Amino acid sequence: MVEKKQIRKSAHRIGNRSVRMRNTLKILSAAEKVFAEKGFDGATTQQIADIAKLPKSNVHYYFKTKRDIYLALMQSIMAPWLESFQAISVDDDPGDALTGYVKRKVMLSRERPLASRIFANEMIRGAPVLSDFLRNELRKWVEEKTQIVKQWSEKGKMDDVSAAHLFIIIWAATQTYADFEVQIKSVLGRQNLETDDYDAAAELITRMVLRGCGIHGDHKVNQT
Amino acid sequence: MVEKKQIRKSAHRIGNRSVRMRNTLKILSAAEKVFAEKGFDGATTQQIADIAKLPKSNVHYYFKTKRDIYLALMQSIMAPWLESFQAISVDDDPGDALTGYVKRKVMLSRERPLASRIFANEMIRGAPVLSDFLRNELRKWVEEKTQIVKQWSEKGKMDDVSAAHLFIIIWAATQTYADFEVQIKSVLGRQNLETDDYDAAAELITRMVLRGCGIHGDHKVNQT
DNA sequence: CAACATGTTGACCAGTTGGTCAGAATTTGA
DNA sequence: TCAAATTCTGACCAACTGGTCAACATGTTG
Numbered sequence: 001m002v003e004k005k006q007i008r009k010s011a012h013r014i015g016n017r018s019v020r021m022r023n024t025l026k027i028l029s030a031a032e033k034v035f036a037e038k039g040f041d042g043a044t045t046q047q048i049a050d051i052a053k054l055p056k057s058n059v060h061y062y063f064k065t066k067r068d069i070y071l072a073l074m075q076s077i078m079a080p081w082l083e084s085f086q087a088i089s090v091d092d093d094p095g096d097a098l099t100g101y102v103k104r105k106v107m108l109s110r111e112r113p114l115a116s117r118i119f120a121n122e123m124i125r126g127a128p129v130l131s132d133f134l135r136n137e138l139r140k141w142v143e144e145k146t147q148i149v150k151q152w153s154e155k156g157k158m159d160d161v162s163a164a165h166l167f168i169i170i171w172a173a174t175q176t177y178a179d180f181e182v183q184i185k186s187v188l189g190r191q192n193l194e195t196d197d198y199d200a201a202a203e204l205i206t207r208m209v210l211r212g213c214g215i216h217g218d219h220k221v222n223q224t
Numbered sequence: 225m226v227e228k229k230q231i232r233k234s235a236h237r238i239g240n241r242s243v244r245m246r247n248t249l250k251i252l253s254a255a256e257k258v259f260a261e262k263g264f265d266g267a268t269t270q271q272i273a274d275i276a277k278l279p280k281s282n283v284h285y286y287f288k289t290k291r292d293i294y295l296a297l298m299q300s301i302m303a304p305w306l307e308s309f310q311a312i313s314v315d316d317d318p319g320d321a322l323t324g325y326v327k328r329k330v331m332l333s334r335e336r337p338l339a340s341r342i343f344a345n346e347m348i349r350g351a352p353v354l355s356d357f358l359r360n361e362l363r364k365w366v367e368e369k370t371q372i373v374k375q376w377s378e379k380g381k382m383d384d385v386s387a388a389h390l391f392i393i394i395w396a397a398t399q400t401y402a403d404f405e406v407q408i409k410s411v412l413g414r415q416n417l418e419t420d421d422y423d424a425a426a427e428l429i430t431r432m433v434l435r436g437c438g439i440h441g442d443h444k445v446n447q448t
Numbered sequence: 449c450a451a452c453a454t455g456t457t458g459a460c461c462a463g464t465t466g467g468t469c470a471g472a473a474t475t476t477g478a
Numbered sequence: 479t480c481a482a483a484t485t486c487t488g489a490c491c492a493a494c495t496g497g498t499c500a501a502c503a504t505g506t507t508g
Binding site (some may be wrong): 036038039040086091117121126127131134162163165166167168171175177178179180186187188189201204207211218 | 260261262263264265267268272290304330341344345347348349350351355359362363366385386388389391392393394397398399401403404406407408410411412413425428432433435436441
Binding site (some may be wrong): 044045046056057060064066183222 | 484494496497498499505
């Protein structure tokens with residue numbers, strides 16, 4: 001039954017794809033706003049439908065449940081996170097690697113603040129959806145990076161710091177510019193955060209990270 | 225009318241206080257859990273009532289609306305925040321002052337993680353309740369500290385860093401141990417965070433802050 | 449064109465929401 | 479003891495919740 005439908009679907013895929021994809025994206029984009037501001041429990045399908053400019057029943061045609069919307073959204077949110085994972089290897093110079101990592105994380109905060117807030121909400125709730133990701137992918141990644149940091153420190157390239165705590169602090173410092181944007185605008189006395197503000201943030205975070213790790217040398221944030 | 229009631233109230237205050245206070249605290253304690261996990265919109269008065277072990281209508285006897293509970297709770301949450309504000313003055317040695325500040329913030333994250341999460345939720349929502357606090361108290365405090373940091377750096381005691389960004393990063397790094405506790409437990413491979421973990425966090429954050437500010441000398445986290 | 453799949457929608461549902469209220473139970477001070 | 483103040487609570491309400499569904503509309507493909 002399901003299989004047959006599946007086949008039919010792929011036969012019609014060009015026409016279907018455009019409609020299906022367009023509406024799916026509209027819904028996910030609307031959901032991103034609502035989930036980011038209200039959290040999972042506070043978000044309503046009606047509000048998502050309104051922002052997507054679709055009747056609620058049409059939203060339910062594409063996603064059976066609110067949870068399904070949330071799951072699909074979470075996947076699209078985690079993709080950039082996972083990508084940034086590859087970025088640090090043993091052969092890198094620790095200064096360059098960490099500088100680049102901080103820079104990318106700050107950019108992500110700037111470009112996808114809503115995604116960052118949804119992730120924050122998920123963590124605050126106790127990660128009911130992402131617990132597997134935390135236990136598996138993330139845990140494994142941190143263990144790898146721990147090995148790399150250890151090798152770097154053995155080679156005298158940096159101090160022997162806890163990679164876990166180091167990355168926890170980097171994540172916190174970079175994501176705060178998305179999650180706590182109101183607070184930061186207020187503290188900086190800005191109407192909106194501009195390129196300069198993000199650059200200043202990246203630079204100070206980088207300096208703190210590098211010096212905190214005992215890494216010396218020239219590592220400008222604005223170079224790649 | 226209101227005044228008369230007020231007078232009557234205070235005439236009976238001993239008896240009232242015990243009952244009123246006990247139930248008020250029960251409700252606020254329950255609300256702290258619910259608001260921390262669900263956010264304002266996701267929290268329900270029924271759930272708060274259940275955890276407080278009171279009928280919902282009894283909760284509404286003490287607090288007219290859900291928002292009133294939230295406001296009262298927010299006040300009790302902000303008190304320790306505001307206290308920690310006094311702690312840094314020009315006469316302090318910058319190393320000692322910052323070390324102490326980080327230490328206190330980490331302790332707060334450990335002792336009142338729910339409060340930290342409610343604050344985080346409020347910021348993510350765009351600070352609908354705390355916007356005045358951000359514009360006034362917090363802004364003013366940061367401006368004061370900016371002056372202090374400037375004086376410290378003029379005296380050659382530290383580098384000339386942006387106090388605003390510095391405190392933003394300190395807040396982020398310390399509060400993350402409360403807000404993102406699940407993620408951190410997972411990354412550290414712990415069932416629960418212990419004293420050692422918080423000590424390690426405080427020590428690394430302190431080191432990053434001090435070195436990032438170009439402050440040298442001996443500043444152990446475990447000394448007062 | 450006919451068939452069939454895909455997309456759209458208003459009406460509808462049972463359960464829950466924040467909040468009200470009348471009246472009963474209890475505590476209080478004199 | 480007793481009247482007034484305070485505390486407690488079940489019954490109730492209109493609005494809203496996530497979700498279903500049958501009927502209809504719009505492609506799509508032979």
